[in-house]
Amino acid sequence: MDQETFPEDLADALVGVQRLLRRRLRAGLTVPRLRGAEVELLRLVEARPGIGVSDAAKELHLAGNSVSTLVNHLVKDGYLVRETDPADRRAVRLLLTGAAEDRLGDWKRRRAELVGRHLARLDPADREALRAALPALRALAVHLHEEAEDS
Secondary structure, three states, X not given: OOOOOHHHHHXXXXXXXXXXXXXXXXXXXXXXXXXXXXXXXXXXXXXXXXXXXXXXXXXXXXXXHHHHHHHHHHHHOOOEXXXXXXXXXXXXXXXXOHHHHHXXXXXXXXXXXXHHHHHHOOOHHHHHHHHHHHHHHHHHHHHHHHHHHHO
């Protein structure tokens, strides 16, 4: 593998896998599909119940008004609840509804099945190479996240 093209090749491979996962997971949906940013926000609220809109915007590297728009859609669709923060009556905390928990659970299950099915088709050496690459990919994500926070 050419060291000069490695960063671009890696980015292309990661984007390609993510795009294909999204397309395959959309197929067969019986409910209106959620946009990527909506899923990211729901996953963030799942990981950090009670997070505020401004903290969610920082975490997702989106403008506050963009996250507010996402929150409004997800509340209207029955996936998020806004709760007044008892420590600061001007702020709201975001919580998942049961419908959102069910939807995220289904999405995670279908994603794990899809990826698992295709991992099983790889030879053992390729599966092990992917397993061994996970810590480095997570570290890369941390560095990208830190750089985004610094800018």
